[in-house]
Amino acid sequence: MSIRVLIPTPLRQLTGGAGEVAAEGATVADVIASLDARHPGLKARLCDDEGDLRRFVNVYVDGEDIRFIAGLTTPVKPGSAVSIVPAIAGG
DSSP: OOOEEEOGGGGGGTTTTTTTEEEEOOOOHHHHHHHHHHTHHHHHHHHHEETOOOTTTTEETTEEGGGGGTTTGGGGTTTOEEEEEEOOOOO
């Protein structure tokens, strides 16, 4: 069973318009690499040049913010849902 990844609207141009795609991996970093292999350019939009998650990108595994778990090394299991949520700023 694969991992469900929920893609926000601004990134759907890289997934052919799909709001949900499948990925594989044991950690969030693996899932991002899997996504990038299937949808080139996604990793560059999610991670900086050092490979760290960009400041204004939030990722959740089964509703839990990975920044408070283990970051990109947060484990994922088959059937997990990974949500990518861009931070929104405003005034």
